[in-house]
Amino acid sequence: MWIKKMKHKKLQMFLIGLLLFASALTLNMCISFTVEMIIFSQNVITEENCPDSYLITIGTNELDKLLTNVEYSNEVENSRTLSGKTITVPVKYNEKDISMYYDMLLGTDNYENFSYIQLLDNNVSVAPKDGEVWISETIAVPSGIKKGDVISVCYDTPLNLKVSGIYRSTCFPKALGYAPMLVSNNQLNEIDNETPSAFFAVNIKNYSNEKMKSLFNETSYFVLNRTRDDVKMSIIEYSGILGTIGIVATVLLFIVTMIILGYIINNNIIREYKNIGIYKSLGFTSKSIILLYLKGYLFIGAIAITLGAFLSLPFIKGMGKVSTEYIEGFSLSIATVLCSVCSILALILLLWTGLIRALLKIKSISPVEAITVGATSSKNKLSKSLLKNAKKPMSMAINEIFKYRFSNFLMIITILTCMYLAMLFGMIWYSSMTMLSNTNLWFCLPKNDVYISGNLTEEIYKYVGENEYVKSIVYGDFSYVEEIKVVGHEELVNYLRFDTYNDFSYENTGIKIIEGREPTEINEVLLGEELISLLKLNVGDTIQLKLNNVSRVYEICGSFQTVADQGLKIMMSTKTVKDIIPDYVPKRGYIQLYDMNKYELLKKQIEDKFPNIVVDKKWSAMEISIQTTQAMLNSLSMVLIVVLLVFAV
Numbered sequence: 001m002w003i004k005k006m007k008h009k010k011l012q013m014f015l016i017g018l019l020l021f022a023s024a025l026t027l028n029m030c031i032s033f034t035v036e037m038i039i040f041s042q043n044v045i046t047e048e049n050c051p052d053s054y055l056i057t058i059g060t061n062e063l064d065k066l067l068t069n070v071e072y073s074n075e076v077e078n079s080r081t082l083s084g085k086t087i088t089v090p091v092k093y094n095e096k097d098i099s100m101y102y103d104m105l106l107g108t109d110n111y112e113n114f115s116y117i118q119l120l121d122n123n124v125s126v127a128p129k130d131g132e133v134w135i136s137e138t139i140a141v142p143s144g145i146k147k148g149d150v151i152s153v154c155y156d157t158p159l160n161l162k163v164s165g166i167y168r169s170t171c172f173p174k175a176l177g178y179a180p181m182l183v184s185n186n187q188l189n190e191i192d193n194e195t196p197s198a199f200f201a202v203n204i205k206n207y208s209n210e211k212m213k214s215l216f217n218e219t220s221y222f223v224l225n226r227t228r229d230d231v232k233m234s235i236i237e238y239s240g241i242l243g244t245i246g247i248v249a250t251v252l253l254f255i256v257t258m259i260i261l262g263y264i265i266n267n268n269i270i271r272e273y274k275n276i277g278i279y280k281s282l283g284f285t286s287k288s289i290i291l292l293y294l295k296g297y298l299f300i301g302a303i304a305i306t307l308g309a310f311l312s313l314p315f316i317k318g319m320g321k322v323s324t325e326y327i328e329g330f331s332l333s334i335a336t337v338l339c340s341v342c343s344i345l346a347l348i349l350l351l352w353t354g355l356i357r358a359l360l361k362i363k364s365i366s367p368v369e370a371i372t373v374g375a376t377s378s379k380n381k382l383s384k385s386l387l388k389n390a391k392k393p394m395s396m397a398i399n400e401i402f403k404y405r406f407s408n409f410l411m412i413i414t415i416l417t418c419m420y421l422a423m424l425f426g427m428i429w430y431s432s433m434t435m436l437s438n439t440n441l442w443f444c445l446p447k448n449d450v451y452i453s454g455n456l457t458e459e460i461y462k463y464v465g466e467n468e469y470v471k472s473i474v475y476g477d478f479s480y481v482e483e484i485k486v487v488g489h490e491e492l493v494n495y496l497r498f499d500t501y502n503d504f505s506y507e508n509t510g511i512k513i514i515e516g517r518e519p520t521e522i523n524e525v526l527l528g529e530e531l532i533s534l535l536k537l538n539v540g541d542t543i544q545l546k547l548n549n550v551s552r553v554y555e556i557c558g559s560f561q562t563v564a565d566q567g568l569k570i571m572m573s574t575k576t577v578k579d580i581i582p583d584y585v586p587k588r589g590y591i592q593l594y595d596m597n598k599y600e601l602l603k604k605q606i607e608d609k610f611p612n613i614v615v616d617k618k619w620s621a622m623e624i625s626i627q628t629t630q631a632m633l634n635s636l637s638m639v640l641i642v643v644l645l646v647f648a649v
Contacts, residue, residue, distance in 0.1 A: 017304035024308030027250040032339040034243030041232040050170040051201035056224040077203040082106040085194040090614040097614040100621040107188030134165035136179030142624040258354040265358040281367035429637040440510030446474040447510035448590035454613040469598040472508040475589040476501035487544035498570040516558025524557040530567030
């Protein structure tokens with residue numbers, strides 16, 4: 001009998017199934033994706049293929065001494081080192097700037113001794129030959145570089161290196177804006193006009209993230225100190241945030257689905273009031289009648305939920321592949337099956353509970369009441385009219401709206417909920433798509449139409465600034481490589497980065513000062529809001545900073561917001577940096593033009609006059625980092641948007 005009732009309400013059952021299918025698909029997709037990314041990071045980033053910590057330094061002597069110090073040698077299990085040179089000039093491929101936030105060349109005669117690098121082509125020697133270079137996949141793929149191509153390091157006499165190998169490393173699981181290039185030791189030694197640097201892979205006894213961080217707090221000249229836990233977090237940070245938002249959105253959708261289902265069941269009971277009374281008069285118990293209705297809804301619900309959960313698997317795998325493009329080994333595990341089964345059982349249990357609560361009204365129906373309900377219903381309906389004796393179309397329409405007020409209210413709530421969530425994920429998608437053109441808002445990178453890189457001397461700055469096509473130019477460095485410390489909070493050294501620019505005006509940079517003002521004096525700095533909050537300081541307070549082993553007290557003249565480096569950022573003027581590092585030369589310039597049609601002409605003028613300066617529309621390091629984030633955000637957002645719009649319709 002329950003099958004006949006299902007066939008009689010085919011459209012209703014289809015719509016209920018569709019709602020439950022959408023809820024199950026999105027819920028299982030978000031939960032399983034988040035869980036799989038966590039498991040993947042745990043399984044792939046292990047002590048066998050990723051050190052407890054890797055450290056990139058400028059200058060090797062201090063860390064070398066530290067590692068051989070008795071106090072530290074008792075803590076250090078082993079360490080491996082690749083000596084290198086910091087690259088302070090642009091790196092080009094096909095006339096395009098491929099410079100990262102921090103570029104370095106590392107020397108090796110046998111990469112197997114380092115063990116944390118995997119070559120994508122096995123038919124490669126154990127080290128690059130003279131005139132050759134190995135580059136990271138995180139640089140090669142976005143830039144379209146293949147084996148056999150040539151990249152140029154833009155010294156006065158360009159250093160041209162043939163790409164003979166492309167490597168993958170768990171130390172650099174995604175495009176983070178830095179990935180060392182490998183050359184032979186002979187090739188490295190020929191570069192004598194760059195600052196020595198080094199890449200250290202350190203393993204300690206009884207590893208913990210806190211212990212690893214604190215162990216090297218006092219060491220100066222770090223460019224980077226990332227523990228294994230940091231590497232894992234870099235893999236899952238965005239997937240975890242978006243997955244959590246998706247789970248919350250799906251739970252809201254399921255609640256709305258259950259409200260709609262309860263309303264449908266209530267209407268069905270009213271329509272079949274008399275039939276239910278007849279069933280009872282024929283000897284059917286309330287329990288048997290409830291089961292009659294329950295079986296149909298539960299059958300459709302179970303099928304829809306199961307299909308939704310298992311059809312989410314291709315989406316999970318696709319998003320996982322996108323999110324782990326530069327790490328091998330992502331696949332669905334038994335965890336996805338367990339998550340799917342748990343999601344199915346949980347949703348079916350919630351569905352069963354909701355159905356039982358809605359169908360309990362059947363118990364209160366008596367045969368006599370059910371048979372007589374039709375005789376009194378017309379008077380009851382009339383008595384519930386909002387406007388009595390309504391004859392005009394408008395009055396009758398108002399009565400109809402009032403008559404079906406609950407269903408109308410439910411419809412409005414459903415549509416508003418779905419549209420709100422769709423707009424939320426739509427804004428996430430749009431923000432992601434426009435991130436590259438709004439780097440001033442996201443990362444406090446000066447807004448620009450044109451980007452230039454190289455050693456920006458006063459001569460170059462003056463020439464570009466006076467060019468007839470240039471509206472404004474801001475020069476400086478984003479995430480400058482020098483280490484900076486907050487005196488009294490040395491534990492933050494592993495997280496702190498600082499930017500330096502010659503101009504902080506909103507007109508020329510687009511960087512918004514949230515509180516306070518831009519720095520005008522040599523002893524003034526700007527702090528990120530998260531850093532100010534962490535240090536429990538306010539605008540107007542003073543802070544003691546140590547830069548280049550020189551400690552000074554600065555006034556906090558303002559605060560800003562940024563998603564870069566968890567908001568733990570400091571910004572200071574180039575004249576403040578030059579006061580401490582007299583030979584400091586900015587490496588990057590951000591130009592706004594009066595007319596973008598003049599870009600090619602400006603590019604030719606600058607590069608013809610200054611061959612070591614690279615002119616481009618976008619900074620490739622920022623572009624690559626953003627593209628990596630976009631790929632994951634967009635895929636999950638679009639799936640959720642489509643589901644929500646279908647749900648609303």
